[in-house]
Amino acid sequence: MGNKKRTTIKDIANVLNISAAAVSKALHNDSRISKQTKEDVKRVAKELNYQPNHLASALRKGKSNLVGVIVPRTNSNFFSSVIENMEAVLDKAGYNIIITQSKESFKKECKNIDTLLYTQVDGIIASMANETTDLSYYEKIKSKGIPLILFDRGENDLNVDYVGINDYDSSHMIVEHLVKKGCKRIAHIGGYRRTRIFNNRIRGYIDALTKHNLPLDQNLLTESSLTLEDGREMMQKFLQLEQRPDAVYVASDYAALGALQVLNENNINVPEDICLIGFGNEPFTSFVKPTISTVNQHSAEIGKIAAETFLSRINDKNWKPSLNKNILKSELIVRESSDKKI
Amino acid sequence: MGNKKRTTIKDIANVLNISAAAVSKALHNDSRISKQTKEDVKRVAKELNYQPNHLASALRKGKSNLVGVIVPRTNSNFFSSVIENMEAVLDKAGYNIIITQSKESFKKECKNIDTLLYTQVDGIIASMANETTDLSYYEKIKSKGIPLILFDRGENDLNVDYVGINDYDSSHMIVEHLVKKGCKRIAHIGGYRRTRIFNNRIRGYIDALTKHNLPLDQNLLTESSLTLEDGREMMQKFLQLEQRPDAVYVASDYAALGALQVLNENNINVPEDICLIGFGNEPFTSFVKPTISTVNQHSAEIGKIAAETFLSRINDKNWKPSLNKNILKSELIVRESSDKKI
DNA sequence: TAAATTTGCTTAAACGATTAAGCAAATATA
DNA sequence: TATATTTGCTTAATCGTTTAAGCAAATTTA
Numbered sequence: 001m002g003n004k005k006r007t008t009i010k011d012i013a014n015v016l017n018i019s020a021a022a023v024s025k026a027l028h029n030d031s032r033i034s035k036q037t038k039e040d041v042k043r044v045a046k047e048l049n050y051q052p053n054h055l056a057s058a059l060r061k062g063k064s065n066l067v068g069v070i071v072p073r074t075n076s077n078f079f080s081s082v083i084e085n086m087e088a089v090l091d092k093a094g095y096n097i098i099i100t101q102s103k104e105s106f107k108k109e110c111k112n113i114d115t116l117l118y119t120q121v122d123g124i125i126a127s128m129a130n131e132t133t134d135l136s137y138y139e140k141i142k143s144k145g146i147p148l149i150l151f152d153r154g155e156n157d158l159n160v161d162y163v164g165i166n167d168y169d170s171s172h173m174i175v176e177h178l179v180k181k182g183c184k185r186i187a188h189i190g191g192y193r194r195t196r197i198f199n200n201r202i203r204g205y206i207d208a209l210t211k212h213n214l215p216l217d218q219n220l221l222t223e224s225s226l227t228l229e230d231g232r233e234m235m236q237k238f239l240q241l242e243q244r245p246d247a248v249y250v251a252s253d254y255a256a257l258g259a260l261q262v263l264n265e266n267n268i269n270v271p272e273d274i275c276l277i278g279f280g281n282e283p284f285t286s287f288v289k290p291t292i293s294t295v296n297q298h299s300a301e302i303g304k305i306a307a308e309t310f311l312s313r314i315n316d317k318n319w320k321p322s323l324n325k326n327i328l329k330s331e332l333i334v335r336e337s338s339d340k341k342i
Numbered sequence: 343m344g345n346k347k348r349t350t351i352k353d354i355a356n357v358l359n360i361s362a363a364a365v366s367k368a369l370h371n372d373s374r375i376s377k378q379t380k381e382d383v384k385r386v387a388k389e390l391n392y393q394p395n396h397l398a399s400a401l402r403k404g405k406s407n408l409v410g411v412i413v414p415r416t417n418s419n420f421f422s423s424v425i426e427n428m429e430a431v432l433d434k435a436g437y438n439i440i441i442t443q444s445k446e447s448f449k450k451e452c453k454n455i456d457t458l459l460y461t462q463v464d465g466i467i468a469s470m471a472n473e474t475t476d477l478s479y480y481e482k483i484k485s486k487g488i489p490l491i492l493f494d495r496g497e498n499d500l501n502v503d504y505v506g507i508n509d510y511d512s513s514h515m516i517v518e519h520l521v522k523k524g525c526k527r528i529a530h531i532g533g534y535r536r537t538r539i540f541n542n543r544i545r546g547y548i549d550a551l552t553k554h555n556l557p558l559d560q561n562l563l564t565e566s567s568l569t570l571e572d573g574r575e576m577m578q579k580f581l582q583l584e585q586r587p588d589a590v591y592v593a594s595d596y597a598a599l600g601a602l603q604v605l606n607e608n609n610i611n612v613p614e615d616i617c618l619i620g621f622g623n624e625p626f627t628s629f630v631k632p633t634i635s636t637v638n639q640h641s642a643e644i645g646k647i648a649a650e651t652f653l654s655r656i657n658d659k660n661w662k663p664s665l666n667k668n669i670l671k672s673e674l675i676v677r678e679s680s681d682k683k684i
Numbered sequence: 685t686a687a688a689t690t691t692g693c694t695t696a697a698a699c700g701a702t703t704a705a706g707c708a709a710a711t712a713t714a
Numbered sequence: 715t716a717t718a719t720t721t722g723c724t725t726a727a728t729c730g731t732t733t734a735a736g737c738a739a740a741t742t743t744a
Contacts, residue, residue: 033691287599366702396701
């Protein structure tokens, strides 16, 4: 049996015989309202269990204090951690967030954008789906004049703020580590080149090989969606080669796990016979046998910076969207799968 | 350079020299608006890139078409899958969802409830944090008169709709399976009894032991938060006992993983020396060595039913909250960790 | 003491959509 | 042909809050 009507500022005003405007101002600690009235208003508000109507104030102020977040999925530790840290920063500034998942589907991503715009969010922080190449929906966000911040999966052409790690350098770091371990045939299970971060990892891989005077063998470079299944499949392909690789650098931990399963099933010693390196530092990389070397993407920092960037944009009266990259240095975590004794 | 002003129905009305009311009706296909006018309105709406203002219509209609979701965390496969399926059902009915995480913190859960109520959601679907015992914030939801649906982590005392599996029966199923495998000293790493589902699992465990004429050894029954670390700690305790268990039933896959790590580190053969069973069917249970037997909680079904329950409540004009449990049958997935040859 | 400023409120108009009520004109019915 | 009904709109109120403008009383300043 819920209360028939919710309490409004009018109800409070009636009790105290003052105007609704005075109540509104009292609740916002306006300097032109007497201390006594403020106390009265707050007391009555509590007594009547008053809850402000967000819709009304947002409509009037043209500001919802809501930030939309779009991620490919929430059940990855990376995205979940990014979101958690974004939330912490935004919460302090009085913003609440709405999380949506694209499930790597372009269509769902578009729907999410529409939903968020419809909900009148004050800005959107997003990591793009793998599928996405058509940027028109993101242009729609820009044309509304609200801040758009991309992280991890970004796109230069949108000319907006971006937070992520240096994928190109990460590949260099990985190849360098493997070369030091004496590896000479380093394979790469990569993502699709059309996604910028995966393209950068591939470019970094190729350039690092060249730098270390290692030939590029096209048989050792594959592109896929980087699911666990993809990892299995690609590793099986490698094992059928006449000249097997002595190291495999996988652009995602999930695919690396699949690759590791195949290696285990074929009784191939890791890292002695083949070194393995993943990407993303998902928790399971330290659960499995052997533990998987991987790259830490600083999810906490990324979330924090993305949120802070949003806040600085929203607070800058005459801000205009422009390409502004905030690139963090990634960190190689060496575990058993690449810690070969030499 | 965003458009200075967004398009409103008034702008459309001005172009066509009709009233804003007519535009509103035309957009909603009111039968009292001529076909010609409807066409004109929709054409101009498209031309001016009109986007309805959700805040205004929600305020006027007293309905936001938003459903709030509270989960302990999103980076678990169970919750992520529940949410995904809820979303699919609600989307078809024209509802959008706002996801929030409590991170198992009572304080954060309260904050989430406040945020959601403030955002004027039409209902809340929630799974409670482990910590939560004070139900006053949930009573607050009820007192607003909006539907509250609980799933997985529920609480009878709230007298609302609940969707989940039968934890008591699941424990019976597990103990029965272990008894069939010849186990005689079955331990249980359980959650805190104050959380209903964990209490039910413990009760089921105890009653099943009795049913199979096995004595209950208090050394073999522990309570914890069921983190990976907890699983390690409890298993270490078991290994120090004079009479070790020959099977361990863990109420969460994460804690089961921790337990497995300790077993592996101590070179104890699983399942030959000790059988292990987890709960939740998290993906990693099939990655690790040996693969972990576990219980499938039917996340997809739970999400679907929770969403459908919400819809039926919102559509029932004279619905009153009442205890209404929807209990699904769980499914035991037997993998290597308990598949002992006998 | 008069003028200027500050204090503490009120009034009324927004924000953008929806909707009850009403009113002509067009069409149907008797 | 007169009356009833339907069609196609308009007007105006409303949702709950914020805020610009204004006004009288109290206080400060000159």
